[in-house]
Amino acid sequence: MPNMSLKRNEMPVQEPNIRNKNFDEVALGYTAEQAIDEAQRCLNCKNKPCVGGCPVKIYIPAFIEKVAAGEFEEAYKIISESSSLPAVCGRVCPQENQCEGKCVRGIKGEPVAIGRLERFVADYHNANSIAEVELPKQNGHKVAVIGSGPSGLTCAGDLAKKGYKVTVFEALHTAGGVLVYGIPEFRLPKAIVEKEIEGLRKIGVDIETNIVIGKTVSIDELMTEFGFEAVFIGSGAGLPKFMSIPGENLKCVYSANEFLTRINLMKAYRDGSSTPIQHAKKVAVVGGGNVAMDAARCAKRLGAEVYIVYRRSMDELPARREEVEHAEEEGIIFKTLCNPVEILGDEGGCVRGMRCIEMELGEPDASGRRRPVEKAGSDFELDVDCVIMALGTSPNPLIKSTTSGLETQKWGGIVADENGLTSREGVYAGGDAVTGAATVILAMGAGKNAASAIDEYLSNK
Amino acid sequence: MYKIVRKQVLNPTVTLMEIDAPMVARKAEPGQFIILRTDENGERIPLTIADYDRVKGTVTIIFQIVGATTEKLNRLGEGECIHDFVGPLGQKTETEGLRKVAVVGGGVGCAIAYPIAKKLFNMGCEVHTIAGFRSRDLVILEDEFRACSSKFVLMSDDGSAGEKGLVTDALKKLIESGEKYDEVITIGPLIMMKFVCKLTKEYGVKTVASMNPIMIDGTGMCGGCRLTVGGQTKFACVDGPDFDGHEIDFDEAISRSNIYKPFERKAHEDTCNLFNMEVK
Numbered sequence: 001m002p003n004m005s006l007k008r009n010e011m012p013v014q015e016p017n018i019r020n021k022n023f024d025e026v027a028l029g030y031t032a033e034q035a036i037d038e039a040q041r042c043l044n045c046k047n048k049p050c051v052g053g054c055p056v057k058i059y060i061p062a063f064i065e066k067v068a069a070g071e072f073e074e075a076y077k078i079i080s081e082s083s084s085l086p087a088v089c090g091r092v093c094p095q096e097n098q099c100e101g102k103c104v105r106g107i108k109g110e111p112v113a114i115g116r117l118e119r120f121v122a123d124y125h126n127a128n129s130i131a132e133v134e135l136p137k138q139n140g141h142k143v144a145v146i147g148s149g150p151s152g153l154t155c156a157g158d159l160a161k162k163g164y165k166v167t168v169f170e171a172l173h174t175a176g177g178v179l180v181y182g183i184p185e186f187r188l189p190k191a192i193v194e195k196e197i198e199g200l201r202k203i204g205v206d207i208e209t210n211i212v213i214g215k216t217v218s219i220d221e222l223m224t225e226f227g228f229e230a231v232f233i234g235s236g237a238g239l240p241k242f243m244s245i246p247g248e249n250l251k252c253v254y255s256a257n258e259f260l261t262r263i264n265l266m267k268a269y270r271d272g273s274s275t276p277i278q279h280a281k282k283v284a285v286v287g288g289g290n291v292a293m294d295a296a297r298c299a300k301r302l303g304a305e306v307y308i309v310y311r312r313s314m315d316e317l318p319a320r321r322e323e324v325e326h327a328e329e330e331g332i333i334f335k336t337l338c339n340p341v342e343i344l345g346d347e348g349g350c351v352r353g354m355r356c357i358e359m360e361l362g363e364p365d366a367s368g369r370r371r372p373v374e375k376a377g378s379d380f381e382l383d384v385d386c387v388i389m390a391l392g393t394s395p396n397p398l399i400k401s402t403t404s405g406l407e408t409q410k411w412g413g414i415v416a417d418e419n420g421l422t423s424r425e426g427v428y429a430g431g432d433a434v435t436g437a438a439t440v441i442l443a444m445g446a447g448k449n450a451a452s453a454i455d456e457y458l459s460n461k
Numbered sequence: 462m463y464k465i466v467r468k469q470v471l472n473p474t475v476t477l478m479e480i481d482a483p484m485v486a487r488k489a490e491p492g493q494f495i496i497l498r499t500d501e502n503g504e505r506i507p508l509t510i511a512d513y514d515r516v517k518g519t520v521t522i523i524f525q526i527v528g529a530t531t532e533k534l535n536r537l538g539e540g541e542c543i544h545d546f547v548g549p550l551g552q553k554t555e556t557e558g559l560r561k562v563a564v565v566g567g568g569v570g571c572a573i574a575y576p577i578a579k580k581l582f583n584m585g586c587e588v589h590t591i592a593g594f595r596s597r598d599l600v601i602l603e604d605e606f607r608a609c610s611s612k613f614v615l616m617s618d619d620g621s622a623g624e625k626g627l628v629t630d631a632l633k634k635l636i637e638s639g640e641k642y643d644e645v646i647t648i649g650p651l652i653m654m655k656f657v658c659k660l661t662k663e664y665g666v667k668t669v670a671s672m673n674p675i676m677i678d679g680t681g682m683c684g685g686c687r688l689t690v691g692g693q694t695k696f697a698c699v700d701g702p703d704f705d706g707h708e709i710d711f712d713e714a715i716s717r718s719n720i721y722k723p724f725e726r727k728a729h730e731d732t733c734n735l736f737n738m739e740v741k
Contacts, residue, residue: 171680173498173505173545181682210547212680216484238682242694249687249694249713251720258683266504266677274504274529275677276724349716396681398699 003040006109011116020300020330023185023269027091032070035120039068041105042112049102050114055445056089056154058082060099060114067117076125079118084157084200085150085444087126087192090119092183093441094320126195133202139163141458144228146213146399149177150440151431152234153200154447155454160203162455167228168205171212174265177236178432179440181265182257184294186301190264214398219406219427229461230426230454233414234447235399237432241391243286247343248389252278252351256287256295256390263298277302280386284309284354286340287390288316291437293323295388296332306332307382311339311359311372337361337372341379343387354382395433403427411436420450428454462542463497466519471601475525475569476535477511483518485510485548491576492554492671492703495520496679498545499533506530507676509573509648509702510549520548523572523601529728536736550679551702554646554669556580561587563635563642564610565628565657567649568594573671574648575602582609589635589642590614593628593653597621629656636664644669647706651715658706668706672697674718689713 012028013019019026030038042064050060058079066075079086095101095115103111141164145152148170156166174180176193201207213219213235222228240255242248259277262268266275283299285292288310300306308327310317313336317324328334337359346352358378361370395412407415407423413434420428430446432438467479485495494509512521526535537543554577562581566574571592582588590610594600595618607613614631615623624631632645645668647657654670661668676686679698686697691708695701 171547172678173547210545211484212547212550215550215680216488216548238680240682240684242684242687244694249689249717251717255684258677258685261677261683267502274502274728276504276721276728278720349713350720398680 002043003037005041008041008110008113009034009038009116011113016329016331019186020297023301025189026186026326029123030116030120032072032124035067035072035117036070038113039064039117042068043104045104049104050099050112053098053100053102054082055098055441056082056448058099058118063121064112064114064117067121072121072124073129075121076129079121083444084154085196086118087122088150088179088188088196089441089444090115090117090122091188091192092439094439096321098441126192133199135202135204136161136163138165138204141165141230142167142228143454143458144169144222144226144231145234146219146231147171147177147234147236147431147433148175148197148207149179149234149236149431149443151236151433151443151447151450152177152232153197154444155232155234155430155451156205157200157203158448158451159454160200160205162451164455164458166205168207169211169213170207170209172265173209175207175209177234181261182291182294184260184264184298186297187294212398214402219399219403219424223426229458230428232420232447232450232454233399233422233427233429233433234431234443235396235433236443237393237395237437239394239396239412240389241393242389243340243391245340245342247345247351250343250345250351251349252280252386253343254386254388256285256291256388257393259295259388260291260298269298269302278386280304280384282384283307283386283388284335284340284382284384285388285390286310287392288312288336289318289390289392290320290323291392292390293319293327293332295390297327297330299386299388300330300332304386307335307384308332309335309338309340309354309356309382311337312369313337313361316369335382339372339374340387344381351385351387354384354387355379356382393432393437395436399433418449419453420446421453426457462544463546464542465537465539468537468539471523472599474599475523475572475601477521477523477572478534479519479521480543480546481518482520482546482548485520485546486513486515486518489513489520489549490553491556491580492573493549493551494673494679494702495522495546495548496550496676497522497534497543497547499530499537500544503533503544504530505545505677505679507550507673507679507698509671509673510576511572512576520546523569525569527729528725529732532729532732532736547679551698552700554580554671554703556584556586559586559643561589561641561643563589563591563632563640563645565591565632565645565647565649566593567628567653568599569601570649570653570671571602571606574646575605577646577648578606579609587611589640591616591628591631591635593617593631593649594622595619627656628653629660632657633660636661636666642666645706647671651711651718654706655711655715658709658711662707669703670706670709672702672704672709672714674714675720688717
């Protein structure tokens with residue numbers, strides 16, 4: 001008999017006023033009892049719309065059935081048939097727009113907490129599994145994967161399981177891409193990412209850090225001199241955007257990328273870290289996406305009073321609802337319908353304030369959202385000593401400029417078909433490098449598609 | 462891990478290291494840089510490539526001990542390893558078509574100026590080198606520069622080596638004596654490069670300055686290394702490190718370079734204290 005409660009099991013979390021002073025994970029995860037109780041809310045309905053909402057097509061009702069029966073390891077096996085990073089996805093996927101958004105229990109009441117169950121299963125497996133991983137039978141083909149973020153890791157994992165010899169090339173000193181430099185510890189503990197990457201190493205994936213493709217070695221050289229028969233480009237969208245307003249090059253103006261990289265990758269928040277970060281008193285984060293929320297919540301944890309400055313209203317914030325709620329609970333102040341026009345500096349060249357102008361919403365623009373327009377004469381000064389620009393990112397031109405015959409869009413995205421095939425034979429691409437900044441799970445979906453396309457290409461070659 | 466195959470103390474504050482890094486050596490060109498981390502908790506610091514040997518697969522770096530990381534790096538000996546070493550990054554120095562060039566180096570910047578001077582000399586360009594140091598005991602690469610320069614002027618702040626004065630004094634003298642340069646290439650402290658560029662602008666001599674701002678990734682990702690060049694924002698890591706010296710906003714670059722000065726000073730002191738305690 002299913003659990004017909006209209007409400008899902010609440011996720012246990014750290015108290016807002018405690019967690020906004022530490023970098024430990026905010027959500028604490030379900031207990032086994034909570035997981036079983038929540039799993040029993042699934043009706044195992046005939047149409048299974050949740051599966052259609054999942055970019056990597058996890059067979060959701062089947063794994064939930066196993067959770068309801070208390071067979072957690074069996075549930076893990078079902079998830080891992082489709083996803084190579086379940087502990088990550090259970091934490092950072094926007095489930096409300098995907099699996100959970102389609103759940104029939106959501107029509108009247110709250111949808112089944114699929115993401116939380118996925119996280120529970122993956123954490124259970126990571127804590128309890130002692131099963132030895134078998135090295136897949138090798139087929140002798142070599143594939144190079146560029147970038148060790150979500151799309152690259154997924155592509156590498158799928159190909160390795162099929163017997164390919166995969167080498168992942170990473171420009172930074174640590175593998176994981178945005179999972180390690182971008183998403184903060186309190187949303188995605190780095191030990192979890194390491195564990196998932198360790199899993200890939202065990203099935204034979206080689207990870208070469210400190211190699212910048214396009215600088216250290218080019219794609220053409222990988223395919224001619226180094227014997228790789230196919231290449232997957234999952235180099236992400238790493239290039240930060242700025243506003244081109246006066247004062248943007250003052251000290252204590254950061255791109256969100258720089259601010260988050262100093263904190264997440266270089267651990268600048270820890271005492272005794274060898275990488276410095278400015279401990280500002282009042283911080284303005286410009287932008288309204290998930291990255292802006294991450295930057296704001298990091299700045300809060302470093303002890304600052306933090307504003308989100310966003311030109312549209314609360315309803316248009318592109319960040320996940322849950323992230324906005326967490327940020328509000330932690331004391332982040334939202335200055336919406338507000339846009340910076342100039343950053344003001346003191347005589348030492350540091351930020352001393354930001355001049356902003358109030359906005360109002362006009363007619364809808366090309367994106368369908370109402371366009372913000374300035375209210376004449378409404379400008380005012382915001383008292384801050386640090387500004388973080390979280391305005392989005394675009395793909396890095398390094399690969400385009402060093403790979404002959406690789407077509408890109410005007411804005412820098414690599415042109416690829418639905419299987420990830422680019423304008424170059426044997427060269428595939430996916431994730432943010434193709435779409436521009438999007439989500440972890442979409443990148444994983446693209447990595448997965450490209451892996452099957454590469455398998456088909458090399459099997460028929 | 463990247464092995465230190467040779468270590469040489471050039472002067473009390475400047476050290477040379479030849480590093481086993483074949484993937485970097487196969488592509489390195491003068492003017493490009495690497496980023497290294499000494500240990501698994503170290504910060505990432507950029508250093509310009511001083512030399513490379515494609516056959517041996519090594520890259521040479523020359524660094525001045527100025528902070529905690531260079532202090533830690535300097536404590537490593539031959540046979541020991543550097544944790545991370547990535548490159549070559551940035552654009553190479555453009556040398557095509559140059560027939561007569563003045564290379565102006567200051568302090569440890571001479572270490573970066575040297576491979577460029579050597580490359581120019583080897584391609585048949587006439588090279589005049591002006592090298593400035595605070596005093597005699599800090600002079601590096603004098604013989605090497607002499608070997609590849611048809612004119613070599615040594616300057617020092619206190620007159621203990623070569624002539625007493627600034628590199629700009631020597632450059633001005635050469636230009637006024639009628640030397641016509643296709644280009645001046647300058648590498649050294651920001652304040653020195655600022656005044657070299659100011660001088661050459663007056664004489665209308667094209668000048669390229671090699672910038673070395675604070676950066677993290679070195680691939681265009683963080684934007685920490687941004688500079689204003691000709692009114693536009695440029696990333697030194699991917700657009701540079703060389704830029705038209707007459708277009709660089711040096712005052713902004715100088716201001717941005719000192720953002721972490723108090724932190725760096727403390728980190729350096731802490732590191733020195735730690736080493737001293739270990740010695741005791």
